Amino acid sequence: MNILIKGGRVLDPSRNLDADLDVLIEDGRVSQVGEKLKARGGETLDAAGLVVCPGFIDLHTHLREPGREDKETIATGTRSAAAGGFTAVCAMPNTEPVNDSAGITRAILERAAAEGVVRVWPIGAITKGSKGQELAEFGDLREAGCVAVSDDGRPVASSRMMRRALEYAKAFDLTVIDHCEEPGLTEGFAMNEGPVATWLGLRGYPPVAETIVVERDIHLAEITGGKVHIAHLSTAGAVDAVRRGKARGVRVTAEATPHHLLLTDQLVRDTEYDTSTKMNPPLRGDADRQAVVAGLADGTIDCIATDHAPHSVDDKKVEYDQAANGIVGLETAVALCLDRLVRPGLLELRQLVAALSTHPARVLGLPGGTLKPGSPGDVTVLDLERRFKVNPERFESKGRNTPFGSWQLTGRAVATIVGGRVAFQAR
Ligand SMILES: [Zn+2]
Structure with missing residues (x-):
C-alpha cells in the first residue's frame, strides 16, 4: 500500500517535529518524511493547509462484539473510529462472553482482520468473567494478542486481587488498565454526588469513591513494580494522586475522556434527565472538571481516550436511574478537543496530538504513535x-447515544490512513 501525503504541516510529537513536509508510505510503512518527495506509484493526497499526524489510537473502545452486535460490531465500530480520525482502537473485554481467554481473543482478531477498517488491539480481562474472583491466564492472553488487561466496566474490588494482578501482569509486561471505583460508595448511583444530585433527588457517586481506588492502586503498583493505567479519570483527587505517584517514580499513567474534560453534572439538570448524560464515572462538578483539564495540560494525564460505549435505544430510553451507562465517542472526540481545548488555548495542538497518538502507543507499547521511517503507515490528517x-x-x-448532538465544532479529522490505505476521507 503506497501513498504520498503532500504539502501538509507534519506534526510528530515522538520526534519533536513540526514542519511543512511530505510523508511517503510504501508497502504499508512510512518510508520517508522530507521535502519534495516523489511518489513511486500509488495514490497522492494533497494535504496543503492540513495537519499530518501519527495515526490516533484510542485506548478505550467498547466494540461490543462478540455478543452484543445489536449495539455495535467490529465492522461498524472500526468504521466509526476511522470516521473520527482513529487508526487503531483498543477493545475492552466486557463483551459477551468476556474476553478472558485466548480463544476469544483470537476470534476478535480474526474478525477484525476480515472486517475491521482500523487496527484492533484486544484487551483481556483481569479476572475470569471480570467477576473479581479468579485471575485470567495472562500469559495465554498475551500470546493470543492482548495488549493489556482490564476488568473495565467493573472495579477490581479486592485489594488482594489487584495486588496479585499487578504482580502477575508484570511477569508478562502487561499494563493493568484500572476502572477505579469503590463499590461500597457507589451502589445504585445515577449521577455525581453533589448539589445537582440533591436537587434532582438522584443517588450520587461521590468523587472520593474514585480517588480512594486510584490511591490504592498507585500504592499497589509501587510495591509490586507493576504498571497501572488509570482509565477515564474524572476527579481532582485522582489527578493529584497520579501526579504524586509519578513524582515518586511509580509506573502509573492515566487517560481522560472528552466528556469529563468538557461537561459537568449540571448538564443532567439542563437537559432534563437526558440519559445521554449518564455514564460511569459520571459527569462531575466544575472544580473536578477543571482539575482534569489542568492535569492534561501539565502532563499528569497522558492520554485522551473515548470510552466509546454504544447502546441500543432500548437501553437508554428508560428512567434516568435505570438507563445504561456510557456514550459513543469515536466520531466526536477529536473535533471536540480541537474546538473546545485547542482553539481556546487550554491545550497546545502538539499536546493534543501527543495525547492521541504518541502517548497511547507508549503507554501500552503499541506500534505506531510516530511517523519515524519504518513505523506503521498510520496517519491522521486534520x-x-x-x-x-x-x-x-x-x-x-x-x-446514537451522545450528549453532543447538534454541537457546532470547528476542526476535525479529514483523512484516516491505516497501513497506507485510506480508511476514511471527509467529503
Ligand atoms: Zn470503566
Missing part, C-alpha cells in the same frame, strides 16, 4: 478550520 455539526443520525457507529 483540518483545523473545517466546520462540523455533530449529527448522530449520520454516525457510522450503531450507537
Whole structure:
C-alpha cells in the first residue's frame, strides 16, 4: 500500500517535529518524511493547509462484539473510529462472553482482520468473567494478542486481587488498565454526588469513591513494580494522586475522556434527565472538571481516550436511574478537543496530538504513535478550520447515544490512513 501525503504541516510529537513536509508510505510503512518527495506509484493526497499526524489510537473502545452486535460490531465500530480520525482502537473485554481467554481473543482478531477498517488491539480481562474472583491466564492472553488487561466496566474490588494482578501482569509486561471505583460508595448511583444530585433527588457517586481506588492502586503498583493505567479519570483527587505517584517514580499513567474534560453534572439538570448524560464515572462538578483539564495540560494525564460505549435505544430510553451507562465517542472526540481545548488555548495542538497518538502507543507499547521511517503507515490528517455539526443520525457507529448532538465544532479529522490505505476521507 503506497501513498504520498503532500504539502501538509507534519506534526510528530515522538520526534519533536513540526514542519511543512511530505510523508511517503510504501508497502504499508512510512518510508520517508522530507521535502519534495516523489511518489513511486500509488495514490497522492494533497494535504496543503492540513495537519499530518501519527495515526490516533484510542485506548478505550467498547466494540461490543462478540455478543452484543445489536449495539455495535467490529465492522461498524472500526468504521466509526476511522470516521473520527482513529487508526487503531483498543477493545475492552466486557463483551459477551468476556474476553478472558485466548480463544476469544483470537476470534476478535480474526474478525477484525476480515472486517475491521482500523487496527484492533484486544484487551483481556483481569479476572475470569471480570467477576473479581479468579485471575485470567495472562500469559495465554498475551500470546493470543492482548495488549493489556482490564476488568473495565467493573472495579477490581479486592485489594488482594489487584495486588496479585499487578504482580502477575508484570511477569508478562502487561499494563493493568484500572476502572477505579469503590463499590461500597457507589451502589445504585445515577449521577455525581453533589448539589445537582440533591436537587434532582438522584443517588450520587461521590468523587472520593474514585480517588480512594486510584490511591490504592498507585500504592499497589509501587510495591509490586507493576504498571497501572488509570482509565477515564474524572476527579481532582485522582489527578493529584497520579501526579504524586509519578513524582515518586511509580509506573502509573492515566487517560481522560472528552466528556469529563468538557461537561459537568449540571448538564443532567439542563437537559432534563437526558440519559445521554449518564455514564460511569459520571459527569462531575466544575472544580473536578477543571482539575482534569489542568492535569492534561501539565502532563499528569497522558492520554485522551473515548470510552466509546454504544447502546441500543432500548437501553437508554428508560428512567434516568435505570438507563445504561456510557456514550459513543469515536466520531466526536477529536473535533471536540480541537474546538473546545485547542482553539481556546487550554491545550497546545502538539499536546493534543501527543495525547492521541504518541502517548497511547507508549503507554501500552503499541506500534505506531510516530511517523519515524519504518513505523506503521498510520496517519491522521486534520483540518483545523473545517466546520462540523455533530449529527448522530449520520454516525457510522450503531450507537446514537451522545450528549453532543447538534454541537457546532470547528476542526476535525479529514483523512484516516491505516497501513497506507485510506480508511476514511471527509467529503
Ligand atoms: Zn470503566
